[in-house]
Amino acid sequence: MYKQKTLKGSFSLFGKGLHTGLSLTVTFNPAPENHGYKIQRIDLDGQPTIDAVAEKVVDTQRGTVLQSGDVRVSTVEHGLAALYALGIDNCLIQVNGPEFPILDGSSAMYVEKIKQVGVEEQNAPKDYYIIRHKLEVKDEESGSCITILPDEEFSITAMCSFESKFINSQFATLDNISTFSEEIAPARTFVFVRDIEPLLKANLIKGGDMDNAIVIYERQITQEQLDQLADLLNVPHMDATNLGYIQPKPLVWENECTRHKLLDVIGDMALIGKPLKGRIIATRPGHTINNKFARLLRREIRKHEIQAPIYDPNDAPVMDNIRIRELLPHRYPMQLVDKVIALGPTSIVGVKNVTSNEPFFTGHFPQEPVMPGVLQIEAMAQCGGLLVLNTVEEPERWSTYFLKIDEVKFRQKVVPGDTLLFRVELLHPLRHGISTMRGYMFVGDQVVSEATFTAQIVKNK
Numbered sequence: 101m102y103k104q105k106t107l108k109g110s111f112s113l114f115g116k117g118l119h120t121g122l123s124l125t126v127t128f129n130p131a132p133e134n135h136g137y138k139i140q141r142i143d144l145d146g147q148p149t150i151d152a153v154a155e156k157v158v159d160t161q162r163g164t165v166l167q168s169g170d171v172r173v174s175t176v177e178h179g180l181a182a183l184y185a186l187g188i189d190n191c192l193i194q195v196n197g198p199e200f201p202i203l204d205g206s207s208a209m210y211v212e213k214i215k216q217v218g219v220e221e222q223n224a225p226k227d228y229y230i231i232r233h234k235l236e237v238k239d240e241e242s243g244s245c246i247t248i249l250p251d252e253e254f255s256i257t258a259m260c261s262f263e264s265k266f267i268n269s270q271f272a273t274l275d276n277i278s279t280f281s282e283e284i285a286p287a288r289t290f291v292f293v294r295d296i297e298p299l300l301k302a303n304l305i306k307g308g309d310m311d312n313a314i315v316i317y318e319r320q321i322t323q324e325q326l327d328q329l330a331d332l333l334n335v336p337h338m339d340a341t342n343l344g345y346i347q348p349k350p351l352v353w354e355n356e357c358t359r360h361k362l363l364d365v366i367g368d369m370a371l372i373g374k375p376l377k378g379r380i381i382a383t384r385p386g387h388t389i390n391n392k393f394a395r396l397l398r399r400e401i402r403k404h405e406i407q408a409p410i411y412d413p414n415d416a417p418v419m420d421n422i423r424i425r426e427l428l429p430h431r432y433p434m435q436l437v438d439k440v441i442a443l444g445p446t447s448i449v450g451v452k453n454v455t456s457n458e459p460f461f462t463g464h465f466p467q468e469p470v471m472p473g474v475l476q477i478e479a480m481a482q483c484g485g486l487l488v489l490n491t492v493e494e495p496e497r498w499s500t501y502f503l504k505i506d507e508v509k510f511r512q513k514v515v516p517g518d519t520l521l522f523r524v525e526l527l528h529p530l531r532h533g534i535s536t537m538r539g540y541m542f543v544g545d546q547v548v549s550e551a552t553f554t555a556q557i558v559k560n561k
Contacts, residue, residue: 115201121306177367231378480539
């Protein structure tokens, strides 16, 4: 089982804001389990905090802007991309102004600092959201589209098309998140010369310069116009007839602009609140479509807050029916777990196939067979018993007994033909022979029942 992670220590980065031009400091701090990403404006009274989630995004014009009440913070995507890609689940980010510093326009400095301070594993399990079905968001007007498909890990492909002979059509792929540091993090943000004047008129990019962005000059303008822009940006004058990339640092890759678009997608996916297992295909991505997609995923997560375990009937079980009979004293008609398909230190996944020949259907009910709720809880408890007994020596000499059952919910009927999946997790370590567990039972992707139960294991005389 993968565990949540946070930073081993704090680090700070200093620089100017891309849009405000202010001198800014951003500090990344360790945070407790299940904290997520939070951003704190330490320059404001009360030092208010914003939850870094998709619903807090209020502007996507030239970056991702979060707001809670009157508190805003922008240009957060590069820092969040680094956290997400390096597996950090919990972090408190403090900034002394309305945006993160732009640095060199990439995530490279964030990655470098995270690696310097190190990553610390926490006790809570990492709560992946596993994509089971295709999900998609489209914008017909812009031609933007983001699709996510089932995959065993997180991966992403970005495809971009620009009205420019220098970067007309490009694609970039990240097949393994572990290569983010080398393949994606150094990719810098970019701007077309044709967009600079409108951005300046919109009171943006006050901190923009040749050191924090790739500048693309692809449509010739007059020398006078180019000189005026150079003066506004406080950079040397350039020859208006010399088209192409005009920043002093050459491209790292030919498709660096599209790699940066991929970086931005990762930063905006960090606002989902959970790490993903799925493959993203982003066509003409941008912060607007990225945020629509992140909001869609958050709605899906709320609908499937507890995800069913993945079950492949072709996989060999961890415990078969024979091994279960060696550990549990239950026999027909009360053995309610057919096999175990996953077993960890604190969790277990079991299976029961419900047939029309179950003895309890004879009286419950003759005309409408429904599995009794009490037996659903018993089945989950037997799964929990297998989890606990697997930790003791000579498990066949021990028995488990209910002490307490709480928070029971039945969400839908269980009928003949259903395949039940049980997921049971230890809430606390076994102490004095007593264990508390949380159990969920699924049919397909749906939770059908759940309960918290406390049991005691007793050595047989």
